[in-house]
Amino acid sequence: MAGWHGAERGGGAVVRWLLVACLVGLAPTLGQAQPPAETPEEPPEVRVIIDVSGSMRHNDPDQLAASALELLASLLPDGTRAGVWTFGVRVDNPLPPAEVEDAWRERAMALRPALVEYQPFTDIEAAVREAAEEPASGWNHLILLTDGMIDLSPSRGPKPAVDDASRRRLLDELAPTLVERGVVVHAIAFSDEADLDLVERLSRASGGLPALVQSPESLLGAFLDIAERIFPADQVPLVEGRFVIEPGVEAFSALLFHDPASAALGLVAPDGTRHDADNPPPGASWQVEPRFDLVRVPDPPPGEWRLEGEVGDSRIEVTSSLSLHTSELPATLFLDFPLPVEAWLTRGGEPWEGAPEGLAATAELLDGAERVQARVRLSRQAERFVGELPAPTQPGAARLRLRIEGEGLSRQRAQAVNVLPAIAARHEPGSSRVVLEALHPELDHASARPWGELAGERLMAEPAAAQAWRIALPELDPRVSQPMRLRAEVTLDGERRELDLPRLLLFPEAEIGLGLAGGAGPGPLGERFHLDLATGREGSESPDSAADRFVAFVDELTARTVALWREGGPGLARRAEAFGDPRLLATAGLAVLVLLILLVLLVLLVWRPRRAPRRAPHREDPHV
Template sequence: MDMLVGMDVRAIRTCCSWLIAACLALSVGSAIAAPSDVRLLVDVSGSMKQNDPSNLRVPAVQLLAQLIPSGSQAGFWTFGNQPYTLMAHGMVSEAWRKAAVQSADRITSSDQWTDIAAALKQAAAAKTQGSIPQHIILLSDGMVDLDQDKARNATSRNEIVDSILPQLAKAGFHVHTIALSDQADKELLSLLAKRTGGMFAEARSADDLARIFARILETAAPAEQLPLVGNTFDVDRTIQEFTLLAFRVPTSPALTLTTPDKKTYTMSQHDPNVRWYHDQGYDIVTVRKPEEGKWSLKADVDPQNRVTIVSDFNLNVEPLPASAYLGEKLDLKFSFQEKGKNIVIPAFHQIMENSLRVLFPDSQLQIYKIGTEYLQLPEGVYDKPLDMLTQPGQYELKVVVDGKTFRRLVSMPITIHAPLELKGKADTTDGNAKIVVEARPDTDALKPEASQVKVIMTDKDNKQTSANMVWMPEEKRWVAELKPEQQGDVTIKAEVNGQLQDGKAISFSPPPVEVNFSVENAPKVEKANIETQVASGMAIEQPMVASPSPAAAEKEVSDPSGVKITNEKGEEVKAPEQPPEPPATIEEEQGTNWILIGSIVGINLFLIAGGILAFRALMKRKKAKDAAEDQQVV
């Protein structure tokens, strides 16, 4: 680094580029995606005839077989009345892939029942070689259904929740679940995923299956990718092989692939180093020893298209769970590796342009730069807290790196769950207007006895009121009562500090709720409140006043101001006539209406003042006229 002192930025970048090129040239041995153990369970019950009439489970399973990285372990089963082995669990190789693709043709929709418990047990029983991540993918369109006896079905479902699920979690399995119909037990499938750090997905139709399988595989067996810019990607000298996955719709044009030297590959015409797999809805093209430079494809631009690679030089990203809870501490950690060891040379990292691209649940995209301030030396690991995942929902995270001579991408989907649901409503059941707030925890995730919840209410004037919620064990919820000072909309937020079932400390705020506080006996705005109370004689105690005599009353009417008005000569002038007093209302007959009296007095004073001013102006003009006449006489 001392040699770099005094050099300009361009020279430093040039030296760094040479250094990167040297690192790439010295890299030996092809690196592949980190191996995983993937086990697939496919529902073949009779209801699939309606939910998957075209049997699109077959191409989806064949896609999965093609994309599982070599060196991983995998096995496929179907289940209905009982589990059946579709493809034996074993090491993934070219021969295994070929056999797995062929076995998918045996998928049917013939069984009467749906024994999910037996299927999970069968998948978990296979032995994993070595210590690698274990994943189960469960596809079903129905409920736990063993018999017409509902009690037996309920017993089997309880066994999954109370016994099988805890065992799977303890053994380190990540269970990813797919619901293929509205009749599927989504509550159970979602629970299996949440409790094991897996992904839960709902397929709108069987057409979605291939895309969902590919997305789950990004978590179950993540692979290094090349960034696709439109429909182009750059191949550098370190890449030994790339695999392109391009999705199609019925109206899509036939896929063509163009090399840097402008040679065109198609499904029917390509070189011997190209393997082309074409199926319903997608193409998979693998090119060994690809030409260095810019490649392009003629196809629909699809965000799920991808190019995975086998390379001598790697971006190594530490896997994230497919699902997590709000408040869990999550960090993105990655490094650059040569020969399996992290690159720690500072000059190398100075030229790297790294970013994290986050697609939020509301489809907003944010890009976060990851510079050397996040680099931990001497380990050579970047560590960025994922503190932007503050709302529940599905996120798409992409780590994109640009080293000038090479580019890499790793994509990771993650679902964030709220371990607590907040609700609020206006209530008058006991005669008192208030807002009742309740918070129900996901007891499978959160330990209520080790957690505290504070609620904060903000009214339309930004005035805040807070309270600590009380845990009600028998009702399995927290409760608090808040009393706004006025009617209108209020926002209620919560702050949770607690502990998950696995002992992890957690701190988060669930999504806020809006409550309209408009109940019959709720307090009103201050001004309206006073007027209402004055009008009814309830708020202010008025002094006792004797009723005037008829004569006095007559005098008050003729001269309400009580002021004697004279002109400049001392002659008394009558006040302007006042409008007749309006007839008494029912309210006046029942009690003194001070608002009405005040209004009348105010109007009269205004008229009197106007009369005085008018009289004085008239007298002034008269005086001026007299003076002018006198002047003329002289």
Template sequence: MLYRWLMTGAWLLLVLLALPVQAAPQGSPEQGDVRLAIDVSGSMKDNDPDNLRASGVRLLVDLLPDNVRAGLWTFGQQVANPLAMGTVNDQWRQHALSVLPQLTRYEQFTDLESALNLATQGVRGEGRTHLIVLTDGMVDVPALSDKPARDRASRERIIKTLAPDLAGRNVVIHTIALSRNADTDLMRAISQQTGGLASVAEDSRALLRSFLDVLNQVAPRQQLPLEDGRFQVDDQVQEFTALIFHDQRDGPITLVSPDGERLSIDDPGVASRWRHDDRYELITVPDPFAGQWQIEGPVGAGSRILIDSSLQLRSANIPATLYAHIDQPLDVWLDGMAKQGDDPSRQPVVDAVLRGAQGEITSTRLQRESDGHYRGHLDRIDQTGNAELALQARTEAFARLLTRSVNVVPVIDASLSGDQSRITLKAAWPRLTRDNTRINADLLGETLDVKPLADDRWQITLPDDLPDESVPVDLVATVALDNRILEIPLPPVMLNSDAATSLSGARLDRDAVQGEQMASSQEEGQDQPWSLQRLWHLAQENWPAARAQAMQWMQDPRAWWVAAALIVLCLLLAFRRRRLRRQRPRHRRDPSV
């Protein structure tokens, strides 16, 4: 009897100590909520070794407008809420900065589904809620058995159930995918469903820019053009904030006013605030002198001059997702500008420029119409990826700049099955259907059969005798829409992408191929065999996370109780086994002759 009581107690102790600590539920938010969910899985230590995510969060904290409500969640194996929802003010900002060290308390796993659920708990949809999600990995839920299936099920619930539910509750999800290991297809899917921005930071150096891109969607600000470290302040600017990016080892920054006063972090002068970070300077100047200001020192890409002014450049809604080869209409106007009559020389010139990672993609000059609005459209959008749309109005007296971060994607998504037997196509642009779209597929000069599966889905069956080399399937969509016929080239799907050579015999750059090819659908993919080489790579990738998780677990006082319970349990099992051996009847062996 005593043995049974001890066994039961040991098991209960283990169960109770192993229970995760759940984040406390939050009350219902007010309008304009901004929520951050930051991945703290062990791989973040390798992909962001300089902890630039802390600088990114600090930048958000500094630039968030007063009186909105904001909070911070972290997620790995568990979901924590170190910064509860509160009204943004100086006291809230100080509290937010004090919790930044918790971003380096690494955990195992990446439970994105739980993070989305807990970070939006209590949201009922009365006002818009912005949720910013930073992660560097795939859906990786804790599971004792059948883990690949559980990961796929969690991913599917996020796309098919959770994201539509959050969109219905007026939650806009902006995602930042850090590194190529992140599930960018998943990030883009949930951002597009909720109307948010899907930003990709190839490495930690691009992380600050991604935070700023997302912030530009959450709380857009008027700007002044910054050219060669100079910017022109007009008499309608009430305050400006200079955000100047630089490298960690760059020299000091000096701000020179029109009357020659030199402002620095040691002698800020008329600046009401000067925050120094290893990666940026944030300088706020109220009631600035009109005229040309100059920045002396390194001025990195993405630096900008944010202003408060009664004269503002406005635009109609610009979606966070644009589609390649599809024209984007623009409608822009100025608020707070005195009427200038019909004299064209006194009217501002308004330009729109779309820039991507490789430079300018397309640009246009908007035309003024009778209602005072400037209208036009962007065409020739032939690049995909993250981009910035800059709208600028300029006269001899003033200039105003408004930027929007966007994600340019193909009009149709393609996914290759794991056994390379078929390609599934799905319309990403909602206006494409099987009735107005015809898809042509070509493999080495041979036309492949494309069959519709649903109103917005098609399937290509690939031949059995595929070549051993890496080859592309070229895709073109012919669309009949708005009394026009559009020929839209789609990104090719690479077959045998792991092959070392193409048909021409040239060595392939595998990273480049993988960057261009469409990711294989996880819904249709097949599980890969667990070879020794695969296990070794997985062990190498997960060792930092496992080690960090073990160190964190050993620092928890409960860990020693768990260890004690395990020792007691092992002793009891050994005692039980020994007693059974003693009670086992011994059989007499008959002697052989």
């Protein structure tokens, strides 16, 4: 979803977008998760809420929601408490919360039939309320999967008023209560028809990870991103199907994503012995599912292991007395704001004071295509490695990875994150204004002063609601699309700086586009608030290209020339009176004739069947 975590990594982004944020109108209490005064010491509790409304029959024909639940059940550590709820017009609890062990996993794997008992309507408020009602001993993580928006039965009141009232109760009353109780909501939007704003607000308010799933196959990656955030684990790098296990590793788990039609996977040990699901390594378990294999190998021989077969974005997790730890990694990063990071190794649960001097530590921010957005080499300070990751430059789903390696060992941890602008914007054509909303929790009327630039004119923003501003627009032609540059001067911790916010495209569906070649200045282009800032949802149709506009110009000029020709004698007489000199008229007539011939030639050279309107590039989720 890493789009928002829009989850598109071979089984994976969240966020995506993630997803990128859709938060104008967000109440101050939802601006940032506020954890309880005391952090629970018990293991986290996981409660999965799955939409079984009728639309899921169309959006999930291959029952990948069931596959994702099976993946999550396989990944949950023993001793964790977990349960499953389903909802449509009513809320059911086919698997009540209980301790995770083999019997619980078998019951979870048997839930596939319950997930196709489709119901009318979609009561998200009731589902979240009921799943969160029972107090949890530790942090309570809700994983909400929905492909729609709140849609209540008309028997409960007139629509859409009854749906709007339920949505307000969920966001304005229930969500702040969940935050106070330490409930973290990870919400997955399973289609473009889902209430993306609701998904983003619930997740971001509680410190959870939102994800926009662009394809059914990406749902597994979204669940994996969430599982890694709840239960972070040490990994070793997997490069071109190879990974190295050093001496002292007690066990490793290989989560291998693959296509359902692909050939069976193989695993070659350091001594050259080939293993597969029918012949696993000694003491190992090999779980085969249509879209992933999960291999657990105890006491693995040290050395280089090799995968055989086509795999997607996969993970190799290790268990040993040597463990990597990091400072808290937030689920949301902000454009133009660097991130302080810290990492260290422990041995036997204590800081490793005798760590080799040759170790090196790095922090990287990767986009949905695994390209490096930002990178920093951490400096060593005693047993710790510290540094500051440069500010991200593109909104959307991303992955934050920290790695320590050298002297024959390697450890890494990766977390899905969403990258958002510090201040988001949306255009309200009906009221002829632009609304700005601070997504960064520390920005408000006192610390930020935003403004816009349109056609060379500076437009100041006036304070509106808390952490919100409005920019009044001059009278604009809705047939013309043009970008608006947005900037802000912010002061935090006594430091004043100027931010380049994502540009906002006004009237993106207009036939005529102005300044679309970068004339509005630097920075990413935010065609729509819902799209580029949070969700990774598909963009609107882009204006015609320069070639298309030239053809339109030729067509119009030709039509005018033909109209003049059809005026005939009376028309020419009127033109003669205007010219006053017959020789000028003759010259003008000859010029028109030459121009007409040239236009015909140009039309023959450049004319082509008009292409269907292109859609603006999709910015990845996310991931989520």
